[in-house]
Amino acid sequence: MSAQPVHGGTQGHPRVPRTIGGISGALRGSRRAQFFAELLEAQQGTELDDVLNAWWGRAMLDTDPDRDRIWKAAEAGTLPTTTMDAILRHRQERGLQ
Structure with a gap:
């Protein structure tokens, strides 16, 4: 059994790529500015990974058709x-x- 995305994307190719560009392009309104503010303050490594993971989740929600x-x-x-x-x-x- 494998997990399949509910809306958009395919396994291995999500609706929103886990990249800075993919995330920023998917965020709505002022959330993009908030993302960049946190991104610019994050240290490389775990802190940066945490910012990207949190905002990727928000970007996925922003692009959910429902x-x-x-x-x-x-x-x-x-x-x-x-x-x-x-x-x-x-x-x-x-x-x-």
């Missing part, structure tokens, strides 16, 4: 939720522990 629908549902309190127990049970049933 982003606006999910955001509205979350604000309205109608976003479906689950518990960690249900997630763990679901994974165990499929042998994914």
Whole structure:
């Protein structure tokens, strides 16, 4: 079994490349400036990796085709939720522990 992306991209080629250019190109509005501000302050190594990882996640959310629908549902309190127990049970049933 392999994981497949939900929206866009393919395995090994995500919707947003994990590069400075890929991340900055995907961010909306003022978030791009925030990304560059943090990027310019980060030390090479773990600190820089942490900045890139955090902002890559935000860029993936910014480019999610369902982003606006999910955001509205979350604000309205109608976003479906689950518990960690249900997630763990679901994974165990499929042998994914």
